[in-house]
Amino acid sequence: MWLPLIGLLLGLLLGFFTNVNIPEQYSIYLGMGFLAAFSTLLGGARAQFDNEFDEKIFITGFFTNLILAITLAFLGVHLGVDLYLAAVFAFGVRIFHNIALIRRMLLKNWSNKKENE
Amino acid sequence: MKIRMILYTFLTTMIGLLIAVLFQSNSEPDSRDTRNIGELRQALISERETQQTLNEELNRQMEILYQLEQTEDVELVMGDVMEDLQEQAGLTEVTGSGLLIEIDIVFDENYTGGGIKSVPPYLLRLLINELNIQGAQHIAIGNQRIVSTTAIREANGRTLVNGNWLSQFPIEIKVIADDPESIHHAMMSSQASDLFNYDNFRFSSTPIDNLTLPSFDKNYRVRFMEPVQEDS
Structure with missing residues (x-):
């Protein structure tokens, strides 16, 4: 359980101490990467609660989402249409949906535990 | 379970890294002060000149105030000031x-353009x-x-x-x-x-x-x- 948190801290420290700066026009792609990773993480957590977690689906889901999002952002930049919004919207909906499901499951588990006591 | 944790860790590390990089890139100031010593000195000199002009202006106003306080005939001084200002504003022939x-x-000879x-x-x-x-x-x-x-x-x-x-x-x-x-x-x-x-x-x-x-x-x-x- 602690390992992911340590990973998060490690990533933050690595990012702040390596002093990497990316030009403003590429920040969209980084944002896409962040959204894809976050939504995949929540999707994985939700699947774990449903006991249907599959590593293959997890990994392939992450990479296809990421590639699709970045392709949309790239095309959007070159076509002059903000296509990346589609990806932001999809990821956003997925994140909220998964958080809602996880919250419900946690609440259910908690009330079940209370009833059993 | 172990693979799952490693995957999660990988993802959270990435999220952390991306957040840090994005945060850093966006908090970078838009324009940096890249003036060298010479340019800074010039800026300083021009600021000093501004200060001097302001001081001169202040002195002038103080003088006018003093004149106004001293003389009985305020209109005369006001007239002088007005003329002075009119000349500065370009309202008089000079x-x-x-x-x-x-x-x-x-x-x-080689001109080829229009009129x-x-x-x-x-x-x-x-x-x-x-x-x-x-x-x-x-x-x-x-x-x-x-x-x-x-x-x-x-x-x-x-x-x-x-x-x-x-x-x-x-x-x-x-x-x-x-x-x-x-x-x-x-x-x-x-x-x-x-x-x-x-x-x-x-x-x-x-x-x-x-x-x-x-x-x-x-x-x-x-x-x-x-x-x-x-x-x-």
């Missing part, structure tokens, strides 16, 4: 030693800027006095100064200055002179001892000031 700049058309109707506004603006830099006190283009709100622009291919068309060539630009000789030399070797030559204008300047500049004959459009009425 006479003094200065410079007469003449701009005329000149064609060389030249008037001096382009950007050249006049450049010239006025250079004259002001060199220390000109009053400037008039043709019969139009240049004041702080003078607009120089183009309409229908002709140049307007103060809303009036420039007279025909040669155009006379009258400048009053303390040291006409030095401005004359500065203008003859200036960038403005070169640019006038590129555009097929002949640019000549002569220092003159007695020069009269017309007054600004229009009404000032004052937008951000209004008279305060004393409560009676």
Whole structure:
């Protein structure tokens, strides 16, 4: 359980101490990467609660989402249409949906535990 | 379970890294101060000059205040101040030693362009800027006095100064200055002179001892000031 948190801290420290700066026009792609990773993480957590977690689906889901999002952002930049919004919207909906499901499951588990006591 | 944790860790590490990088890139200031010591000193000098002008202005105002306090006849002092301000604003005719700049058309054998109707506004603006830099006190283009709100622009291919068309060539630009000789030399070797030559204008300047500049004959459009009425 602690390992992911340590990973998060490690990533933050690595990012702040390596002093990497990316030009403003590429920040969209980084944002896409962040959204894809976050939504995949929540999707994985939700699947774990449903006991249907599959590593293959997890990994392939992450990479296809990421590639699709970045392709949309790239095309959007070159076509002059903000296509990346589609990806932001999809990821956003997925994140909220998964958080809602996880919250419900946690609440259910908690009330079940209370009833059993 | 172990693979799952490693995957999660990988993802959270990535999220952390991306957040850190994004945060850093966005918090970077938009423009950095890249002036070197020379430029900083120049900026400092110009600030000092501003300070000096402000101090001089303050002294002048203090003097006027002192005069007003000392004299019985306030109107006389007010009249003096008013005249002084009117002269500064270009509302009076001024006479003094200065410079007469003449701009005329000149064609060389290889000229292939069209007819030249008037001096382009950007050249006049450049010239006025250079004259002001060199220390000109009053400037008039043709019969139009240049004041702080003078607009120089183009309409229908002709140049307007103060809303009036420039007279025909040669155009006379009258400048009053303390040291006409030095401005004359500065203008003859200036960038403005070169640019006038590129555009097929002949640019000549002569220092003159007695020069009269017309007054600004229009009404000032004052937008951000209004008279305060004393409560009676």
